[in-house]
Amino acid sequence: MKQAVLSFLRGGGSALPGYRLALAATLVWTGFFILLPLSALIIRPWQDGVGAMVAALHDARMFAALWTSFSCAFLAALLNIPLGLLLAWTLVRGDLPGRRVADAVIDLPLALPTAVSGITLATLYGPQGWLGAPLAKLGLVLAYSRTGIVLALMFVGLPFVVRTVEPVLKNLPRDMEEAAVLLGARPWQVVTRVIIAPLLPALLTGFGLALARGVGEYGSVIFIAGNQPFKSEIAPLLIVVRLQEFDYAGATAIALILLLMSLLALVLVSLVRWRLSVWGEQA
Amino acid sequence: MSVRVEHLVRNAPGSARRLLNDVSLDVPRGAFVALVGPSGAGKTTLLRAIAGLDNFEQGALLLDGQPMGSMRDRARKIGFVFQNYALFPHMTVAKNIAFGLDVLPRSERPSRSAIAARVQELLELMQLPDAGASYPARLSGGQRQRVALARALATGPGLLLLDEPFGALDPIVRRSIRSWLKDLHERLGLTTILVTHDQDEAVEIADRIVVMQEGQIVQDAPPEDLNRNPQTPFVMEFLGESSSFSGTVRDGLMVPDEAGILPFSVPDTVPPGPITAMARPYEIQVYTGADLLAAQATVSLVAEGVRNGYRHYRAQLLERSIPFCVPDYTEGRVKYQDSVMLNISRARLFRDGVLCV
Numbered sequence: 001m002k003q004a005v006l007s008f009l010r011g012g013g014s015a016l017p018g019y020r021l022a023l024a025a026t027l028v029w030t031g032f033f034i035l036l037p038l039s040a041l042i043i044r045p046w047q048d049g050v051g052a053m054v055a056a057l058h059d060a061r062m063f064a065a066l067w068t069s070f071s072c073a074f075l076a077a078l079l080n081i082p083l084g085l086l087l088a089w090t091l092v093r094g095d096l097p098g099r100r101v102a103d104a105v106i107d108l109p110l111a112l113p114t115a116v117s118g119i120t121l122a123t124l125y126g127p128q129g130w131l132g133a134p135l136a137k138l139g140l141v142l143a144y145s146r147t148g149i150v151l152a153l154m155f156v157g158l159p160f161v162v163r164t165v166e167p168v169l170k171n172l173p174r175d176m177e178e179a180a181v182l183l184g185a186r187p188w189q190v191v192t193r194v195i196i197a198p199l200l201p202a203l204l205t206g207f208g209l210a211l212a213r214g215v216g217e218y219g220s221v222i223f224i225a226g227n228q229p230f231k232s233e234i235a236p237l238l239i240v241v242r243l244q245e246f247d248y249a250g251a252t253a254i255a256l257i258l259l260l261m262s263l264l265a266l267v268l269v270s271l272v273r274w275r276l277s278v279w280g281e282q283a
Numbered sequence: 284m285s286v287r288v289e290h291l292v293r294n295a296p297g298s299a300r301r302l303l304n305d306v307s308l309d310v311p312r313g314a315f316v317a318l319v320g321p322s323g324a325g326k327t328t329l330l331r332a333i334a335g336l337d338n339f340e341q342g343a344l345l346l347d348g349q350p351m352g353s354m355r356d357r358a359r360k361i362g363f364v365f366q367n368y369a370l371f372p373h374m375t376v377a378k379n380i381a382f383g384l385d386v387l388p389r390s391e392r393p394s395r396s397a398i399a400a401r402v403q404e405l406l407e408l409m410q411l412p413d414a415g416a417s418y419p420a421r422l423s424g425g426q427r428q429r430v431a432l433a434r435a436l437a438t439g440p441g442l443l444l445l446d447e448p449f450g451a452l453d454p455i456v457r458r459s460i461r462s463w464l465k466d467l468h469e470r471l472g473l474t475t476i477l478v479t480h481d482q483d484e485a486v487e488i489a490d491r492i493v494v495m496q497e498g499q500i501v502q503d504a505p506p507e508d509l510n511r512n513p514q515t516p517f518v519m520e521f522l523g524e525s526s527s528f529s530g531t532v533r534d535g536l537m538v539p540d541e542a543g544i545l546p547f548s549v550p551d552t553v554p555p556g557p558i559t560a561m562a563r564p565y566e567i568q569v570y571t572g573a574d575l576l577a578a579q580a581t582v583s584l585v586a587e588g589v590r591n592g593y594r595h596y597r598a599q600l601l602e603r604s605i606p607f608c609v610p611d612y613t614e615g616r617v618k619y620q621d622s623v624m625l626n627i628s629r630a631r632l633f634r635d636g637v638l639c640v
Binding site for chain 2: 194
């Protein structure tokens with residue numbers, strides 16, 4: 001162990017120059033920009049005393065907000081899986097005219113300022129919106145409810161699924177499908193056993209990324225969510241509310257829980273993905 | 284299963300260029316046929332058409348005398364081994380092999396234990412008895428190749444189609460798998476069509492060789508026949524190294540244009556006129572008779588060592604050099620550097636791109 005660390009620091013016998021410089025830069029970079037803020041986030045809540053922290057944790061509104069955030073993000077990421085798969089499929093296999101344009105547009109939710117997407121979605125699905133008004137007549141109210149949150153999170157999360165699945169799908173040999181057909185598989189068997197099965201790890205990665213993004217999403221959600229406490233209030237919004245009330249303990253308590261749960265979710269996703277991709281390991 | 288291809292035409296997608304140009308082929312039950320030819324000759328296209336993986340514009344395709352319409356009719360009756368094996372990477376070897384049985388509707392599917400027994404039987408046939416639980420990524424090229432073969436055989440097809448199955452294997456594995464495949468073909472009573480660009484492989488393994496060039500079948504014959512009577516210079520060239528000599532037939536004699544090569548008599552059936560003689564390195568002989576005039580003997584020889592039991596030489600003509608070889612055991616080796624003449628009387632004669640008989 002000690003030897004491994006030492007040889008890692010020394011450059012592991014690499015012939016390339018600049019190893020130590022690169023290593024130092026990397027460590028400083030990750031330290032300052034990732035580890036330092038994260039540790040501050042972990043330490044800060046306890047600075048006002050354990051009592052304040054415990055009091056902050058006894059907050060039903062906070063748990064309601066956390067539940068809203070996580071359940072909506074989970075649902076949105078889940079719904080994005082089939083949607084993203086279909087979209088990636090059309091991009092890779094479909095020879096549609098304007099495919100390149102569609103390919104560029106997919107990334108738009110990532111590039112757009114989240115507030116812009118939020119306002120757009122709110123006007124579109126709001127009670128007076130283009131889609132909202134006819135849907136409201138049918139009795140479907142999307143905006144200002146959890147449905148609205150899921151809708152917004154699906155919008156921002158879709159590129160993650162598409163972009164993780166696309167390269168894997170592109171590299172999936174066509175002759176695998178032909179082999180399956182020649183072995184007597186019916187179309188749905190080809191899709192489920194030969195196409196989706198090897199895509200599962202990629203789908204799961206996309207799911208994890210969309211989930212992580214969804215939990216932390218703020219701008220695109222608040223305009224469409226309605227933000228009623230205990231009903232459609234998301235955790236990031238509650239942090240802002242607490243900060244405006246100068247309740248720093250409360251704000252950091254939510255942040256801490258958010259951090260831990262996100263971490264847990266990502267670890268779980270990674271574990272499942274690791275289980276699913278045993279077959280990819282080389283001899 | 285017998286295969287009959289009648290006047291098959293297939294165009295390149297979206298153009299009038301013909302990938303297959305009026306191809307007819309008759310493969311009786313139990314035959315082992317090799318499709319050979321350079322890249323782009325249409326070998327794989329023909330194989331894929333037989334498997335039903337590609338459509339064709341004109342012609343007919345009969346399997347066991349029956350036109351086979353849909354893919355579903357063919358499935359499981361044809362075993363296809365792809366060039367890159369096309370194994371399912373996310374399934375174990377056993378699951379890969381069992382795939383053709385697993386996808387059967389419940390009413391036709393054998394029981395779990397029957398499938399497992401069949402898989403094990405195939406693994407043993409492939410000499411991979413312990414590979415069932417591993418994933419394809421962990422296997423070597425030769426092992427993957429055999430798994431692909433086992434998968435193709437699992438449903439008990441009557442026709443086995445192999446698309447350059449030995450392409451990615453090293454020479455030693457190639458050689459051993461060749462004879463093993465031939466043996467398997469006979470043991471299982473299969474009809475096999477093999478695509479390869481390696482003529483040695485084709486000669487060794489197949490009992491009929493179909494040479495293709497530019498989407499057409501140039502010659503279809505047993506290996507020995509092909510070697511003895513290649514129909515065109517292309518077939519001659521393709522089957523192995525050869526040198527061509529242009530000349531003229533006059534008074535029953537072929538008189539080469541180049542100096543240093545002896546004229547030789549040709550059969551009466553060859554009419555006078557310009558002609559091309561083609562000879563393989565081992566068919567070219569050296570003439571050092573006492574009656575040789577010094578002025579005629581313009582060929583000098585350079586020794587190039589011994590390979591595969593042959594002594595190789597290079598004969599320097601005026602404008603080019605010709606490779607030839609003699610068996611290594613010959614007494615009194617050719618004295619190189621001597622001025623000699625070449626005797627090419629064993630060469631094949633071609634006129635206008637066709638063999639003269």
